[in-house]
Amino acid sequence: FENRLVKLLGVKYPIIQGGMAWVATAELAAAVSNAGGLGIIGCGAAPVEVVKQEILKAKEMTDKPFGVNVMLLSPHADSIMEMLYDEKISVVTTGAGNPGKYIDKLKNVGTKVIPVVPSVALAKRMEKLGADAVIVEGTEAGGHIGELTTFAIVPQVVDNVDIPVIAAGGIADGRGFMAAISLGAEGVQIGTRFVCSNECIAHDQYKEKIVNSKDRDAIVTGRITGHPVRIIKNKLSRKIINLEKDIENKDEIDKLTVGSLKKAAIDGDVTSGSVMAGQSSGLIKDIKSCKEIIDDIITEVEDIKGKLYKF
Numbered sequence: 001f002e003n004r005l006v007k008l009l010g011v012k013y014p015i016i017q018g019g020m021a022w023v024a025t026a027e028l029a030a031a032v033s034n035a036g037g038l039g040i041i042g043c044g045a046a047p048v049e050v051v052k053q054e055i056l057k058a059k060e061m062t063d064k065p066f067g068v069n070v071m072l073l074s075p076h077a078d079s080i081m082e083m084l085y086d087e088k089i090s091v092v093t094t095g096a097g098n099p100g101k102y103i104d105k106l107k108n109v110g111t112k113v114i115p116v117v118p119s120v121a122l123a124k125r126m127e128k129l130g131a132d133a134v135i136v137e138g139t140e141a142g143g144h145i146g147e148l149t150t151f152a153i154v155p156q157v158v159d160n161v162d163i164p165v166i167a168a169g170g171i172a173d174g175r176g177f178m179a180a181i182s183l184g185a186e187g188v189q190i191g192t193r194f195v196c197s198n199e200c201i202a203h204d205q206y207k208e209k210i211v212n213s214k215d216r217d218a219i220v221t222g223r224i225t226g227h228p229v230r231i232i233k234n235k236l237s238r239k240i241i242n243l244e245k246d247i248e249n250k251d252e253i254d255k256l257t258v259g260s261l262k263k264a265a266i267d268g269d270v271t272s273g274s275v276m277a278g279q280s281s282g283l284i285k286d287i288k289s290c291k292e293i294i295d296d297i298i299t300e301v302e303d304i305k306g307k308l309y310k311f
C-alpha cells in the first residue's frame with residue numbers, strides 16, 4: 001500500500017479509525033495503530049485534562065503514530081488545541097466545524113491537519129488554508145452528518161482539490177475500501193465498524209444494538225436544529241421525530257441528542273440514549289478485534305484485486 005496518504009501518515013494501511021466522542025479512547029486508538037492503521041483519540045466534549053490523560057495512555061500503549069480528533073462544537077476546543085500545540089501530536093483531525101484558525105499553529109509544530117468536510121466548498125477552503133488532506137464524510141456516517149452521500153461527494157471533492165482525499169461514511173469492509181479507492185480517495189475513515197470491536201469501551205448493549213440493526217435502522221434526526229445526527233431507531237428517536245413537528249422544540253432536540261450519547265455509549269441505556277451509528281450498521285454482524293477488522297479488510301481488498309483483471 002504505497003500512496004501519498006500512507007507516506008503522509010507513516011502507517012502500513014490507509015485506514016483511519018473515526019475519532020468518536022466518548023468511545024474513541026487510548027485503548028481503541030492504540031489497537032488500531034498497532035494493527036497498521038491510524039488510531040484516533042476522540043475528544044468529544046471532554047475537558048483538556050481528560051484528553052491529555054488519553055494521549056499519555058496512548059503513548060504507553062503504542063509506538064506507532066496516532067491522532068486526536070477535535071470536535072469543534074466542543075466548548076473546550078480552544079484549550080485542547082493549545083495543549084495539542086505542546087504535545088506535538090502526529091495527526092489532528094477535526095469535525096463539526098471549520099478549523100481554519102488552528103491550522104497554521106498545528107503545522108508549525110509538525111502536526112498534520114486533516115479536517116472532516118461535508119462539501120466541495122469546505123474542502124477547497126481547507127486546502128487553501130493548508131490542510132494536509134481532507135476526510136470527505138458522506139451522509140451514511142453516524143453522528144453529526146452532512147446531506148451528500150459518500151458515493152456522490154467523494155469524486156466531486158477529488159476533482160476539486162490536489163491534497164489526498166479520505167472517504168468516510170458507510171464504509172465497514174474491503175468492498176467499501178475498494179469503492180473509495182475507485183472514487184479517487186487514497187484511504188478511508190471507519191467509525192461504526194470500530195465501535196463493534198473488542199477494544200472499544202462502548203457498552204456491550206450499544207454494540208449489540210448495532211449488530212442487531214438492519215439496513216433502515218440508522219435514521220437521521222434533528223435536521224430542524226441545523227445539526228442533523230444519524231442514530232439507531234429507538235424510543236429516543238421516536239420522541240425526537242415527534243418533537244421535530246414543532247420548530248419550537250429546536251434547542252431541546254439538540255440537548256436531547258448530544259446529552260444522551262453518554263447514556264447509550266457508557267451507561268448502556270440504548271432505549272433512551274442516542275445510539276449514534278452509521279448506515280453500515282446493517283453490515284456489522286459481529287464484535288472482533290481491531291486487528292481482525294483490519295486484516296479482514298485487507299484480505300477482501302486482495303480478493304477484489306484478484307477479480308479485477310477480468311474487466
Ligand SMILES: O=C(O)COc1ccc(-c2c[nH]c(CNC(=O)Nc3ncc(Sc4ccccn4)s3)n2)cc1
Pocket residue numbers: 021071073094095096097098116117118122137142143144145146227229258276
Ligand atoms: O462551515 C462550517 O463552519 C462547518 O461546516 C461543517 C459542517 C459539518 C461538518 C461535519 C460533518 N461531519 C463531521 C464529522 N463528524 C462529526 O463531527 N460527528 C459527530 N457526531 C457527534 C458529534 S457530537 C455533536 C455535537 C453537537 C451536535 C451534534 N453532534 S460530532 N463534521 C464539518 C464542517
